[in-house]
Amino acid sequence: MRCEHRITINQKAEKLLKSGHVWVYGEEITFRDADIENGEIVDIFSEKNRYIGSGFYNDASKITVRLLSVNANDRFDDAFFIRRLRYAVKLRQTIMQGDLSSVRLIFGDSDLLPGLIVDKFENVLVAQVMTLGIEKRKQMLFDSLLSIMEELGEDIRVLYERSDVAVRLKEGLDLYTGSYYCKDDCFTFDPVVIKENGVQYYVDYVNGQKTGFFLDQKYNRSAAAAIAKDKTVLDCFTHTGAFALNCAKNGAKRVTAVDISESAIANTKRNAQLNGCQNVDFLCEDVFHLLDRLRASHDSPYDYIILDPPAFTKSNKTVRSAYLGYKQINLSAMRLLPRGGYLATCSCSHFMTDELFRQMLKEAADEANVRLRLLEYRQQAKDHPVLLGVPETEYLKFYILQVE
Numbered sequence: 001m002r003c004e005h006r007i008t009i010n011q012k013a014e015k016l017l018k019s020g021h022v023w024v025y026g027e028e029i030t031f032r033d034a035d036i037e038n039g040e041i042v043d044i045f046s047e048k049n050r051y052i053g054s055g056f057y058n059d060a061s062k063i064t065v066r067l068l069s070v071n072a073n074d075r076f077d078d079a080f081f082i083r084r085l086r087y088a089v090k091l092r093q094t095i096m097q098g099d100l101s102s103v104r105l106i107f108g109d110s111d112l113l114p115g116l117i118v119d120k121f122e123n124v125l126v127a128q129v130m131t132l133g134i135e136k137r138k139q140m141l142f143d144s145l146l147s148i149m150e151e152l153g154e155d156i157r158v159l160y161e162r163s164d165v166a167v168r169l170k171e172g173l174d175l176y177t178g179s180y181y182c183k184d185d186c187f188t189f190d191p192v193v194i195k196e197n198g199v200q201y202y203v204d205y206v207n208g209q210k211t212g213f214f215l216d217q218k219y220n221r222s223a224a225a226a227i228a229k230d231k232t233v234l235d236c237f238t239h240t241g242a243f244a245l246n247c248a249k250n251g252a253k254r255v256t257a258v259d260i261s262e263s264a265i266a267n268t269k270r271n272a273q274l275n276g277c278q279n280v281d282f283l284c285e286d287v288f289h290l291l292d293r294l295r296a297s298h299d300s301p302y303d304y305i306i307l308d309p310p311a312f313t314k315s316n317k318t319v320r321s322a323y324l325g326y327k328q329i330n331l332s333a334m335r336l337l338p339r340g341g342y343l344a345t346c347s348c349s350h351f352m353t354d355e356l357f358r359q360m361l362k363e364a365a366d367e368a369n370v371r372l373r374l375l376e377y378r379q380q381a382k383d384h385p386v387l388l389g390v391p392e393t394e395y396l397k398f399y400i401l402q403v404e
Contacts, residue, residue, distance in 0.1 A: 002075055003054055005033040006043040007065065014046045017053060017067065020389015022109050024055070024065035032059075038172065039132040041068065041076045056114060056133030060172035066114035066131060081137060082144045084113055089148055095382045100154065102194040104215050104383040105145070110393045111385075115171075118145065119211040121203045124192050125149070125159040126211040127180070130167045142180050157183045162211055177206070193274070197222045199245045200274050202267065209239075216348075216380040217242065217308070220398040223376055224306060224344045225250035227400070231304040231342070234258065236287045236329070241268030241280070243306045243344070248277040256302070258283045258290055291332035300336040304344075307333060311349035319351050326352065327360045334368035334403055343372075343401045350395035357397050365403075373402040 009017075013028035024044065036042060036057055044052040044065060053070040074080060088111040092103050106118040108130070115131025127142065129135050142159055149156045159181040168175055179189070191202040196218055205212035221242050229251035235244035238257035245268075248255045257268045257280055265284045272280045283290070287309070294300045307329055313322030326347060333343055347357050365372045379386070380396035387393045 002072075003041050003043045005036045005040065005057070006045055007032040007036075007057070008045050008047055008049075009052065010047065014052060017044070017070075020387070022055070022067035022112070022114065022387070022390055023063045024067075025062060026059060026064040029064060039136045041133070056131055058132045058171055060132070061170050066109070066133065068112060068114070078140055078144070081113075081141060082148075084111065085141065085145050085148055087111070088113065089145075089152070091385070092383050093152075100152070102196055102213075102215060104381075107384050107393075109390055110387045112387075113141075116141065117211065119213075119215060120154075121192050121194050121205060121213065123155050123157045124203075124205060125156055126205045127159060127161050127163075128165060128211065129161065129163045129173075130165055130171065132171050132173060135171075135173055146181060156181075158187060158189070160189070160205055162205070165210075196242075197225070197246055199242070199249055199271075201240055201242065201245075201271050202274065204267075213240065214242070216384045216396055217346075217398070218381045220344075220346070220378050220381075220396075221246040223378060223398075223400060227342060227375075228252040228255075228304060232302050233304045233306065234302040235306045235308075236290075236333075237307065237309045238268050239264050239308070241271045243308055244268065244280055245271060245275055245277055247304075247306075248272070248280050249275060252279060252304075254279055254281065254301075256281045256283055258285055258287055260284065260286045287329060288332075291329060291336065294336055295332055302336060302341075303338055304342040305333040305337060307343070307345040309347075311347070311352075313349050313351045316351055319356070322349065322352055323356060323360055326357070327364050330361060331364040331368055334364055334370050334372075337403045339370075339404055341403045342375075343403055344399070345401070346396065346398040348396050350392050352397075353391075354397050357399075361399070361401075368403075371404045373404060374399065375402055376400040 007029050008031035013024050038058045042057040043054050053067050055065045055067040088106050103120050106116050115134040117128040119126045161180050163176045191204040203212045225246035228247035233247045233252045233255040235257045238259045241257050244255045244257040265282050312325045313319050378398040
């Protein structure tokens, strides 16, 4: 046994871990040493006393153990975690063909670093720490990552922490934001400008949602823009205008960017100006109300609608209401589009499975009395890899459809 303490799990949990999952819930633990300190690493054994793996322990969380390794030879010193960081960065170098300008460097469980998210926006790193095990090792992890970036010739000016996500409270942690590292004493922490798919954006990593920008839709935005030439596009839930601007730069006749948030519309306008886009209109309105209003007017000018809503559900308990919400906006879009029109639609909630999402699309199409032609199905960008056996890491579903 490599760790000071151990737990024993039931057969259900053993089966899940052996099938590739990485979580153990409290009720699945049949024995635990009495003096385990939250945040330390424990060895996991089956009821037949077979070693299963090792992971972070925290009985303050519903997810009591998060798997780190199934290798009986691993030793969980600093070198172990530094290797994990290097593996994650090397993977991004490979799959992004050496382009680390704006990329998710660390993706939590998918990189077997449970509770650590790191996004890179040019010379700024933005980190989220969501588990106690990572929190206790944060200084070593952050310092090591900065050293790895320096070795690669990346001139990192700031590492900013955005640990202001509610899941920290479930780990017994306080919410926190602030600068961990700043190379320049006079740095102002203003939004940084990034370029993705040839489109520039201001990224407000201090005040924006999550880490400031959603990198997971990178290739989906490119796919959506590929069919936008000469189209009149309605981009719903535009947020920072990413889909709208990709379409506008790719030859759309006209694009309307819609969001209920005034700050989102202001950011979209700013990004449009940054890119010199003159073919974009801006509308601050509730998307549900807008689609209903356009339907009632019997005068929709759009032949291409993009739906990129926030997650309508963050738990199994609200999947049914989320299903109805997705159905409502997709049904409205299908009714607005002319025959032969195009619909790009997605969900970013893993609770809304692909099976449920397809079922919802079929029901909406039946009610709209249209047929759907699937042109393309996509997932999250490849710097957000899916760990097979862990459905929670497979969350983004993106469809491009033609309505007939």
